[in-house]
Amino acid sequence: MTASATSLAGPLARLVLGRLGQALATAALLATLCFAFVHALPGDLALRVAAARVGDERVTTQTADRIRRSEGLDRPLVFQYLHWMATLARGDLGRSLVTGQPVAGELARHGAFTLRLGLAGWLLSYAIALPLGIAAGLRPGRWLDRATTALAVTLASLPSFLVGLGLVSLFALTLRWLPPAGFGTTAHMVLPALTLALSLVALSIPVIRNAVVEVRSAFYMTYARVRGLSAAAALRHHGLRNAAIPVVTFAALQFAYVMDGFVVIETLFNYPGMGELLVTALIARDVPVIVGAGLTLGFAFALVSLAADLARVWLDPRRLREGRP
Amino acid sequence: MNGAPGPAGPRRWRPAACAAVLLGGLALLGPMLAPYPPDAQDLMRVMEPPSASHWLGTDLVGRDVLARVLAGAPHSLGLALVCVVLAAATGMTLGMVAANAGPTLRTAILRLADLMLACPGLLLALLFAGFLGGGIWPMLIGLKLSLWPHYARMAEAIATGALRENHVEAARLAAFPERTILVRHVLPPVLRGVMPLATLGAGQAIMSISALGFLGLGLKPPTPEWGAMINELMPFLAEGFVQVAAPCAMIVLSVLVLAVAGRSMGGSSDAREHG
Numbered sequence: 001m002t003a004s005a006t007s008l009a010g011p012l013a014r015l016v017l018g019r020l021g022q023a024l025a026t027a028a029l030l031a032t033l034c035f036a037f038v039h040a041l042p043g044d045l046a047l048r049v050a051a052a053r054v055g056d057e058r059v060t061t062q063t064a065d066r067i068r069r070s071e072g073l074d075r076p077l078v079f080q081y082l083h084w085m086a087t088l089a090r091g092d093l094g095r096s097l098v099t100g101q102p103v104a105g106e107l108a109r110h111g112a113f114t115l116r117l118g119l120a121g122w123l124l125s126y127a128i129a130l131p132l133g134i135a136a137g138l139r140p141g142r143w144l145d146r147a148t149t150a151l152a153v154t155l156a157s158l159p160s161f162l163v164g165l166g167l168v169s170l171f172a173l174t175l176r177w178l179p180p181a182g183f184g185t186t187a188h189m190v191l192p193a194l195t196l197a198l199s200l201v202a203l204s205i206p207v208i209r210n211a212v213v214e215v216r217s218a219f220y221m222t223y224a225r226v227r228g229l230s231a232a233a234a235l236r237h238h239g240l241r242n243a244a245i246p247v248v249t250f251a252a253l254q255f256a257y258v259m260d261g262f263v264v265i266e267t268l269f270n271y272p273g274m275g276e277l278l279v280t281a282l283i284a285r286d287v288p289v290i291v292g293a294g295l296t297l298g299f300a301f302a303l304v305s306l307a308a309d310l311a312r313v314w315l316d317p318r319r320l321r322e323g324r325p
Numbered sequence: 326m327n328g329a330p331g332p333a334g335p336r337r338w339r340p341a342a343c344a345a346v347l348l349g350g351l352a353l354l355g356p357m358l359a360p361y362p363p364d365a366q367d368l369m370r371v372m373e374p375p376s377a378s379h380w381l382g383t384d385l386v387g388r389d390v391l392a393r394v395l396a397g398a399p400h401s402l403g404l405a406l407v408c409v410v411l412a413a414a415t416g417m418t419l420g421m422v423a424a425n426a427g428p429t430l431r432t433a434i435l436r437l438a439d440l441m442l443a444c445p446g447l448l449l450a451l452l453f454a455g456f457l458g459g460g461i462w463p464m465l466i467g468l469k470l471s472l473w474p475h476y477a478r479m480a481e482a483i484a485t486g487a488l489r490e491n492h493v494e495a496a497r498l499a500a501f502p503e504r505t506i507l508v509r510h511v512l513p514p515v516l517r518g519v520m521p522l523a524t525l526g527a528g529q530a531i532m533s534i535s536a537l538g539f540l541g542l543g544l545k546p547p548t549p550e551w552g553a554m555i556n557e558l559m560p561f562l563a564e565g566f567v568q569v570a571a572p573c574a575m576i577v578l579s580v581l582v583l584a585v586a587g588r589s590m591g592g593s594s595d596a597r598e599h600g
Contacts, residue, residue, distance in 0.1 A: 025440055030452075037456035153588070157580040159532040161539050162573050165555070169562055263447060264536050279540055282455030290455065297448055 015309055023302030028085070030298045034291045035084050039077070046073050088295070094288040096281075103292040106277065111296065114262055114273035120189055121196030121261075122251075128197060129204040136205070137212025137243075138235075148205055155202030160261045164195040164268045192269045199261050200254055207250045211243040218242070241315060248311045341524055344586035348402050348579055355398030361389040363396035363549045372565050381571045384558055390568045394575055397549035401538075402579055404461065405530035412469045413523045416476025417515055421507060423477070424484035435481065438474035447471070447533055454542045464543050468533055472526060476519055483518045487511045524587035528580040535576050551576050 046068040068074050087094075093103035136145040155163070171178045171191060178187055215221060216239070224234035263275035270276070274293055281289035356363070360380075367387035375382045381390040423434040441449075453467030487493060487510060496506050537543030538552025546553050551572035558569045 022439070029440055030448075033449075033452060034456075037452065040457075153584055154581070157528065157577055157584050159536055159539075159552075159576060159580075161536055161552075161555070162577065165559065165562070165569070165573070169566070173563055263451065264540065267540055278451065279455075279542065282451065282542060290452070294448060294452055 019306035093292040120193040124197035125200035133208025137209040152205040340589040352403035355395040359392035359395040361392040393549040400550040412472035416473040420477040420480025521590040528583035
């Protein structure tokens with residue numbers, strides 16, 4: 001036990017460090033892109049900052065010059081770039097150009113909303129996809145399998161804003177059961193979470209189904225049946241854990257799609273999460289908020305990948321011993 | 326789906342060829358089929374239900390919805406196809422270069438692809454489109470940037486396998502130039518592997534472009550892009566269901582055609598996840 005633990009510590013550390021390194025590299029890449037964008041925008045950067053600080057009509061060349069000096073905008077681009085990266089590395093995201101609030105606070109507030117929506121949608125999606133996927137995988141080729149596959153293909157062909165629009169027109173406008181947009185009560189969460197869940201279901205049903213089909217025909221399942229276990233017991237004790245491996249891996253990849261979904265779904269439902277913050281900031285050209293939200297989303301994605309790696313190792317420690325993360 | 330693809334007979338290509346002709350034709354000819362100019366307003370006939378003169382009704386400033394849906398095809402469909410072709414070409418080139426190059430260049434290309442894959446796709450497109458103020462080019466560049474690594478990874482894996490084949494070694498021993506070997510023995514399997522991915526990717530691109538249009542960050546409203554049209558018409562969902570449903574149906578049908586074609590070529594609908 002101890003021996004295997006110590007022999008696994010090395011590869012595990014390498015896995016964690018590798019993923020963290022990737023997260024940092026992603027953040028650095030996004031920060032560099034944002035820096036390039038800010039400086040590639042047409043017009044005088046100092047004038048724009050000045051306009052954001054004192055209002056469009058009160059900007060003078062003097063204010064712009066003062067800001068140019070105080071913000072170091074007259075220094076070589078390399079210095080500005082290093083300064084930009086160093087500031088971000090200290091966690092200093094600055095203040096919103098529109099509201100004047102610190103960006104970090106805005107991110108935390110909107111991030112909490114996004115987490116709540118994401119968790120609700122994610123749980124709901126597995127509540128739908130797990131029974132359907134397992135049932136389809138246990139009897140491949142039967143009508144239920146064909147029906148769920150058709151459902152998954154159709155859902156995968158629907159952009160999330162269309163799913164949302166459909167749900168709104170059905171449940172909010174026609175049946176009037178639920179509010180069409182906004183936030184606050186649980187009723188407000190239902191439609192956005194369901195929209196998110198349906199986009200996720202489209203991707204996870206085939207993965208769950210294929211994992212179950214593969215496990216079903218595996219030797220250890222036949223062996224378990226030969227040893228006298230009932231079909232249900234064999235599935236419970238041997239099947240599900242093995243079938244979970246590709247599903248867990250996939251759950252993390254899904255988060256890339258959840259993130260796309262967040263941006264669209266939150267905007268559609270006017271839900272004050274991270275995606276809505278990003279879109280509002282993009283439309284208002286609120287650079288510090290855009291940078292903050294972009295970095296947070298990118299970093300969160302990398303952390304989720306790490307969590308998926310760890311979960312996979314926990315489910316199947318052989319992978320680590322054989323050095324394939 | 327990820328390894329070397331099996332032999333592809335002509336039958337498996339037929340659905341994809343049909344999809345390409347159908348959607349490509351719509352993208353090219355759509356504007357010519359439009360019964361009215363897509364931006365001809367008629368403020369006396371606002372939000373009219375479908376009729377003999379306006380098959381899909383009129384929108385909020387009295388423009389013919391059928392004309393706008395057809396005229397939008399080059400924007401929504403054409404742009405997606407261009408985007409995927411560009412991304413696949415870039416990815417395949419880099420992937421094949423990586424498979425054929427020394428360890429340093431190979432690692433550099435693969436690491437770069439991993440790094441790009443580590444960013445959520447729409448985020449890059451959003452940042453490009455948002456900072457650079459919408460329009461075709463920022464969106465195209467942003468989407469292309471987020472798509473190419475999938476193709477590069479796949480092309481690299483297939484090309485590395487193909488380069489180890491005996492017939493490639495035979496061709497090397499027969500002193501065929503590297504160029505010929507790449508074009509005749511490596512490109513065909515890479516293409517076979519990338520095609521289903523690209524077909525499904527085109528559907529993804531259609532959804533991304535319409536999502537950006539819907540968010541107001543892609544092509545802007547006077548352009549009859551389907552996502553932008555939905556954004557414009559959404560407040561009138563109760564009065565004009567058909568008018569909103571028309572661009573929606575176009576998006577869903579196009580993506581569905583591509584999904585069916587992609588699956589029939591041996592790509593699974595989740596092929597893009599493991600890129």
